[in-house]
Amino acid sequence: MPQHRVELRFNDDSRDLQTHTNLSAIRTDGHGLWLAGDETATIEHLVPREGRYEGQRGFALADYVELPAGRDEEADIEGLARDDGWLWAVGSHSRKRRRVKSGEPHKARRRLATVLREENRFVLLRLPLVGEGTPDVRPVREDGERAAGILAGPGANLADMLADDPHLSPFLDIPGKDNGLDIEGIAVRGERVFIGLRGPVLRGWAVLLEIRPRAHRRDRLRLAEIPGGEGPGARYRKHFLNLRGLGVRDLCPHGDDLLILAGPSMDLDGPVRVVRWRGAMGPDGPAGAEVVPASDLEPVAEPPYGVGDDHPEGMTVLGDGSLMVVYDSPAPGRLTPEGGVYADVLPLA
Structure with missing residues (x-):
């Protein structure tokens, strides 16, 4: 159960866009919080004040990189990471x-047969940060030798990279909520980048991708060759x-460990748990890391979840070692009269 709750307060524009009810990613920067929702193409920053987080500033991704479908289409951001001055x-x-609308059975059949591809969903990007450790931290397009970069476009994005993969290629054209390819979560340490897959789950086994993007x-970013790597190059x-x-x-x-928020791959409520993969973020990574049994994944927390609401979507470790969790589709009791939403803070075992 949560130790306590913390209010995250958003401005009027974000509430109009329902960012606060569609939170999908969070990361702390030591002073404030970076957040993203899955219905926009922006990232948000909040700072702590009087026991809550507020003072929201929003940053449009299209101000820093060229999005494949432009600034007005959602990017469905599902993971944030911060490392060595980069976001x-x-x-x-x-x-x-497409979603089914009740009361329209004929249209519902057609909508269920319609699968959409939206190009802004197929992006991986990094932005230089300036002013880290202060309330004025912000991303920039360029900072000396550092420049914002994106991995996107036909033949360059992560999904296209998997076109011939023996495990994952059969799932590329399947919608995410049908156990198709669906990225949720990113963790970065130096040149190593881990990408989490909500789906597909293969006979009970989840998949992480490890890549090494370079300027x-x-x-633009491109992927460098990785020891023991697969696929083209x-x-x-x-x-x-x-x-x-x-x-x-x-x-x-979390130090040299990697925390994994595990939940259903399809449109279900639970179960949900956090597990620890020891040594995964260390300099050499864990031994025998290609296939990791359940016995090597230590349960450390169980965020609550609702029925039809309160879906845990993002987590970050706070300075005191506790875990903050944010929720998509928050229950009514999680919303505050001031236009905020409560995040949970849980102890880590």
Whole structure:
């Protein structure tokens, strides 16, 4: 159960866009919080004041990188990471099936047969940060030799990289909530980048991708060859984790360990748990990391979840070692009269 709750207060524009009810990613920067929702193409920053987080500033991704479908289409950001002066964000890279509207059975059949691909979902980007450790921290397009960069576009995005993968290619055209490809979570340490997959889950085994993005041009990233890598140019490595049938909902470094928020791959409420993969973020990574049994994944927290609401979507470790969790589709009791939403703070075992 949560130790306590903390209010995250958003401005009027974000409430109008329902960012506060669609939170999908969170990361602390030592002073404030970086957050993203899955219905916009922005990232938000809040600072602590009087026991809550407020003072929201929003940053449009299109101000720093060229998004494939422009600034007005959502990017479905499902993971944030911060490392060595960079802020990383990753889209879901998933297709989506249209929602069914009740009371319209004929239209519902057609909508269920319609699968959409939205190009802004297929992005991985990193932004230089300036002013870290202060309330005025912000991303910039350039900072000396550092420049914002994006991995996106036909043939360059992560989904296209998997086109011939023997495990994952059969799932690329399947919508995310149907156990198709669906990225949720990113963790970065130096040149190593872990990408979590909510789906597919393969006979109970979840998948993490490990990649090493590098600057290509001033505004572009490309993937470098990785030891033991797979695919064209050996540009990625797969890790299979026995999460007992669950997929990855978020990733967060904790020292040399990697915390994994595990939850359903499909449109279900639970179960949800946080597990620790020891040594995964260390300099050499864990031994025998390609296939990780459940016995090597230590349960450390169980965020609450609701029925039809309160879906844990993002987590970050706070300065005192506790875990903050944010929720998509928050229950009415999680919303505050001042336009905020409560995050949970849980102890880590």
